[in-house]
Amino acid sequence: MRSFGSIDLLSFTTAFQYTVLLVIMALALGAPLALGFATMRISRFLPVRLLAAIVLQIMQGIPLLALLMFVYFGLPVFLGIRMPPLMAVVIAYTIYTAVFLGEIWRGGIEAIKRTQWEAGASLGISKLQQFRHVIAPQAFRIALPASVGFLVQLIKGTSLAAIVGFIELTRAGQLSAAATLQPLLVYSIIAAIYFAICFPLTLLSRKLEVRLHGSR
Amino acid sequence: MALVEIKGLRKSFKDLEVLKGVSLTVEKGDIVALIGRSGSGKSTLLRCINGLEETQGGTIEVGERQISAKMAGLREYRQRVGIVFQQFNLFPHMNVEKNVTLAPVLTGKVSKAEARKLAEECLAKVGMLEKINAWPEQLSGGQQQRVAIARCLAMAPELMLFDEVTSALDPELVGEVLKVMEDMARQGMTMVLVTHEMSFARNVASKVVFMHQGKIWEEGTPEAVFGDPQTPELRAFISSTHH
């Protein structure tokens, strides 16, 4: 046993960077997929819509932790390859982001009246241009508060990656608590770090929400 | 050759037949006023002309070209036909200038550099030049509707469709929009408009078309339609609009 000291703080700092990395990668890879998933959900083609609906139902029905374990422990069995933890967690969080952020964006897109699409169409601009210039900017504004709310969920959710041995903030806390036998102190610090990031975001989300509903 | 030639047009929504064989000719420079009770199929007819609805029978020809909601080249066609809706449908996240120039820029009609000038020209035509930097929500209904008309004019259409464009307006704002439409008529624009403004139909239209139960019940010059209605349905309709 050793006492809690700068070495622990240093390891938290490093681990925190991995938490941030994980969040950024999940967003960078998941957001484009989320856009794709949102458009699948509102597709004119029934099979596409159906497929997206099934994926959504499955994802809504399983906990994030189970998804994580499935990707890390399950997939290798059936693909015959072992995955490094980083890859497994990035895949899992990307899927998570694609589906749940996608669902938020679908809500934003569907909140825009059909007449806005029609106004664009009747001016002779393409479907893609209607989406890009007319629908998306309005939908984005509507979906922004919920998207920031999702970001908070994602940040907190990355703590589950500890289970597959990925050393992010929570896992670093576990290791430090075990080494110093000071769980109260350690987990208080860990909690404070999460809180310091998530609380301002939560406030921001709420503020955006008020602005959205206050002005219309 | 007529600009618009519609023959035996049929349109249903599921089991409900809304247009039951409509035939209509619009010559270049015509101002055609569609009148009739709510639900008689006037909006649907305009939407079909714009290719917004799939049809179940008959033909629409505009400029000797067959029109349908699924045709190739629908986009290019719509660039030549403007439609103005009852609810304006301006883009709320763009200022007036952007509303007017979005489509001309995206379709390559004007460059970004020329766009401002185009917006100024079109807004001047509807008396909205001083609001070029305003946002839709800052405008009255009448002003929004005039911007919506300018937005269509920016595409230099050869045919304009108007669907009850003054019905959502406070009575004191109706005149300013009708005046813009009258100016356009005087300058030779071909227009098909659905309206409840009978005095406008009487004074500006070159042809008045009375629709009833998905059919063209009666049509003719304003003098004939209002002065000498042939059917009891039209007579009843005209007397119902007298207040």
Ligand SMILES: Nc1ncnc2c1ncn2[C@@H]1O[C@H](COP(=O)(O)OP(=O)(O)O)[C@@H](O)[C@H]1O
């Ligand atoms: N998208 C739609 N789906 C189903 N029914 C519709 C739709 N649009 C219009 N209708 C019906 O078609 C009929 C004619 O409507 P419309 O063309 O709007 O008449 P008008 O403009 O003369 O009032 C009405 O009975 C209306 O309820």
Ligand SMILES: [Mg+2]
């Ligand atoms: Mg109507």
